Amino acid sequence: MKRAIVMGGSYAGLIAARVLSDYAEDVVVIEPDVIGGDGLGRRTPQRHQLHALLSMGHTQLERWFPGITDELVKGGARLGEDQDVQFYLDGRLKAPVPGARMLGATRPFLESHLRRRVAAIEHVRFCQAQATGLVLRGDRAAGVTTAGPDSEDGETLEADFVVDAMGRNSPLEDWLAHSGWDQAPVDSMRVDLGYATAMFHRGDELGSTVIAHSSPGPASNYQPTLTEPGALAAVEGERWSVVLAGYADHRPGPDREEFLRRMRRCVAPLRTVADVSEMIGDVRTYRFVESRRRVHSRLTRFPGGLVVVGDALASVNPVYGQGLTLAALEANALGAYLRSHPDPQNPAWDYFRLAETVVDGAWQLSTAADLAQPHVTGPYPRGYRVQKWVADKLTEASVLDSAVNAQYMGVVNMELPPKALTQPGFLARAARVLLSR
Secondary structure, three states, X not given: OOEXXXXXXXXXXXXXXXXXXXXXXXXXXXXXXXXOOOOOOOOOHHHHOOOOOOHHHHHHHHHHOOOHHHHHHHOOOEEEEHHHEEEEEOOEEOOOOOOOEEEEOOHHHHHHHHHHHHHOOOOEEEEOOEEEEEEEEOOEEEEEEEEOOOOOOEEEEEOOEEEEOOOOOOOHHHHHHHOOOOOOOEEEEEEEEEEEEEEEEOOOOOOOOOEEEEEOOHHHXXXXXXXXXXEEEEEOOOEEEEEEEEEHHHOOOOOHHHHHHHHOOOOHHHHHXXXXXXXXXXXXXXXXXXXXXXXXXXXXXXXXXXXXXXXHOEEOOHHHXXXXXXXXXXXXXXXXXXXXXXXXXXXXXXXXXXHHHHHHHHHHHHHHHHOOOOOOOOOOOOOHHHHHHHHHHHHHHHHHOHHHHHHHHHHHOOOOOHHHHHOHHHHHHHHHHHHHO
């Protein structure tokens, strides 16, 4: 291709631009935000919240940006391995998973390193502008119209291929509908989640701990009665990033004292930080109303030379930490599609099928877990009661047995598909663990 355009320069857009750099002579990333020294953009308010990079996301990040882990750690990020990564369920520390690895870093820090890597590619350039429309010629995308930050005058950039990475509120569907195209069908589930993040000075109060994550489980009927749900990560700048989450009326607010009180109802690592570490700055809150995915494969026609990635494609409950990893796996789908030498005149059905397979796995996990919340009213899949009973038993077994937890966390970390939890050998081991208890 001569030119490919990525609309949106956040995490998903940066990885998409890296993939496209292998196939296009000129890659243009259109991003309206000026990213300041703190890396916070106006249009992605959730960027300052604690983000998890699941192990599969970390693997794929290293695939597309070799050496990025060492670069991040050298810059101050922390790499947690084995016992440095702790998961609690209903206040109980889960069985250890040998070989577990997770990276502790803030999203602005991570994105700033990816941006430098992408900008260093000779034929990739960034354009500070607002994408204002899609240029359509016949049945294909042929470019993007833009407006600069200080001018209403528009500019048209021609392209052979266009990627929508403009996030959950992307206007692409409205643009297409205005031009006579059907909008992609949407699946949604209202979850009404609120979460809040605060930073703390980090010393040696938790030893080598990098990640500590606590969530309610079957013993509490997935309610915050035994412990408060939350997590912490050791991040750059000798800091702890701490997030607390809650649904409906239990959403955390911005009050510092309330935040500390809730931390003291969490598991031991978060209680310790609340007691001995100094909070830095304000508590920042964010509300996530509903999970949503657009299913383009259900359409019968779609413009050629156009694909969708990141939250513009699917935005699932962030409490499960799947967003960054989904973006990386969708980039893999884009790479696989482009390796097949497609004709950009035709719709990218093969890409959407690949990407939606990944999204479907994340959607299954997150929505099944969300349905355990009493305020979530469905839709319920067929056989939900039986599925939930089995899932509860597997979750209980994962607390007790390292082998069960390794496979369980492999699915949670998106290294394995959800069907890995239905393998006869795995189910038999989980049953033995529970019977021996």
